Amino acid sequence: MKALLCKQYGLPDTLVLEEVADPQPKADEIVVDVKAAGVNFPDVLIIQNKYQFKPELPFAPGGEMAGIVSAVGENVKHLKAGDRVLGLCTSGAFAEKVRLPAARAIPVPEGVGFDTAAAFLLTYGTSWHALKDRAELRAGETVLVLGASGGVGISAIQIAKALGARVIAAASTEEKLQICRDNGADETINYASEDLRERLKALTGDKGPDIIYDPVGGEYAEPAFRSIGWRGRYLVIGFANGEIPRLPFNLALLKGASIVGVFWGSYTQREPQRFAQDVKDMFALVAEGKLRPHISAHYPLAQGAQALNDMMNRKVTGKVVIEVAA
Template identity: 65%
Template structure:
């Protein structure tokens, strides 16, 4: 089978696509024919050795996918051959086939397409864990989303609206902000040509947001945190800007505010029942039309480097997917 292989830490163009041995399902595992694999910003960091964990070289990147069950290992009873499923894994999704633990797969809802199924676990799982579990956003509260046109950003907007909150989207271009409005944002801020603190003040009548969702970090973190409302909750989701900010901790004291870390992968591993409950709620919202993943691009396996370069250059709105058989 064909797979993307990372043989040395480096930028996306160092990846290769080559024939590798087809995987075999062992006890408690399932073999999936990959139909689509979601591309996420952590993939850009993992291949450079800059993420929270480092796989052993060589490895195939990619952590979320949709596919069809093509073989069952001994003892597997929760799925059957031919089932259309969604899976989340540590690595290996950018390939024609993958073996995953049986407990890592869930059935695709009827009528869902493979692209959408491959785009929901990490982004919506992360944002649900952040907004619902960590921040406990309530109806009537206000949430500011930085980097709002990306995958987790759009997911956060939709989840905030599903909960009945007012959502302010901040992004770097007017085109990206138009996408945010399409997905429910009540107000928008272009932080490339507006003073972020002044814009937040104007958008919240000087009260500041109750929750700030930050997957960007860098230069935007401190002005955003200085603008947070009393008892505000600041969600540290990631650092797409490239720099990890250093916040003056006296700001938490002055605002009675909380800094909250968000690491969905670890949450899913440590609290699998809570994660599955969140996924069920997300699937319900999807069926009701409250969330609708935006797929802005499809790439063949041989175009994986380009997909990751586009992600790194912040050219992506919503999600893009790798389609191994395209």
């Protein structure tokens, strides 16, 4: 099979497309013929050895994919060859075949395409866990989404709206903000040309947002947190900016606010029953048309490095997908 390999840590251009041996399933594993793989910001970090998970070299990046089961291990009873599944794997999805624990594969509902399935679970799962579980979002609350035009940002907008919130989306260009509005944002802030705090005051009647969803970190974290409402919840999703903020703790005291960590990957492993229910609830909303990934581009496997470069250089809106001809 062909795989896009990281053989030395570095930028996406160091990846190479090579022929490697087909994987064989162990007792509790399956092998999936990959049809589509989602591209996510952690993929950019993992090939540079900057992520918390560090697979052994060489490896194919890619943490989520969708395809058709081609082989099952002897202990696997709930899946069989020919089943359509989406799967979570720390790495390995940027290849024609991937081996993963059967417990990390989820049947793809009828009517959901492989590209949609591959672009769904990591971003929507993160945002669902963040907003519904960690923030305990209530209908009528106001949610500020930073970096709102990215994959997790779009998913946060759609989920917050589905749960009855008012959504303020912040991004850096009018083009990106229009995508946010197209996906349900009620109000927008261009933080490249507008003062974030002043705009939030105007949009919230000086009360501030109830929840701040931050996958970016960096320079906008502190002004956003200074604007949070009483009993607000600041959701720490990630640091796409590359800079981990250092927030003054007195701000949390003065606002009675909470800084809430969101580590979805660990949650799926520590609380698998709740995660399974999350998946059912989210796909019910997919069936209702309330959740739908915004896929802005498709790349062939041979151009996987370009997909990661575009992600790294912030040229991506919503999600991008690598299509694999397995």
